[in-house]
Amino acid sequence: MTVACPPLEWPANLLEAGPDEDRSILLRGMARIGDARCTVLAIRVDPISLRPDLRTAVAGRSYAGQQIKEMFDGLSSYTELTDNAVVRLQTGAYVMLVIPAGEAGFD
Numbered sequence: 001m002t003v004a005c006p007p008l009e010w011p012a013n014l015l016e017a018g019p020d021e022d023r024s025i026l027l028r029g030m031a032r033i034g035d036a037r038c039t040v041l042a043i044r045v046d047p048i049s050l051r052p053d054l055r056t057a058v059a060g061r062s063y064a065g066q067q068i069k070e071m072f073d074g075l076s077s078y079t080e081l082t083d084n085a086v087v088r089l090q091t092g093a094y095v096m097l098v099i100p101a102g103e104a105g106f107d
Contacts, residue, residue, distance in 0.1 A: 006034025014042055014089075019062040022055050024091040026066055030101065037101035042087070042094040043072050050081045053092060071097070 011029030018025035027042040044053040052072050054063055063069070075097055079085075086093045 008033050011040060014040065016091075017066075018068075019058070019066055021058040021062045025053065025055075025063070026068060027089075027091075027094065031098060033098075038098050039101050041071065041097045041099065042089070043068060043075075043097075044092045045072075045081075045086065045095050047083070047086060047093040050083070050086070050095075 009032040011031055014027035014029040016023035016026070017028045025044050027040075027044075029040045031038045031040045045051060046053045052068050054060075054068070072095070075081075075095065081095060085095055087096055088094075
């Protein structure tokens, strides 16, 4: 048996939400699945290692406040990431997550 899924409305654009020194490491936007509001997060990844693409010139403490590694590790614990999971955008390669709106203060 299958269950019908309500339509998914993607955001037209994603906003850069990373630290000042590397705004494009994290993108976010609002989506809808039926009547439910969701937050779309996109973490820039190295397309070869499929790990967060943290810039070497940016201090680690700049990324720490964004919890990028923690978000990525959480995602990785649910699924094995492969190249098929990577979305290529203008600012790099990204892995995208859809979470309920209001989670983790991303509204």
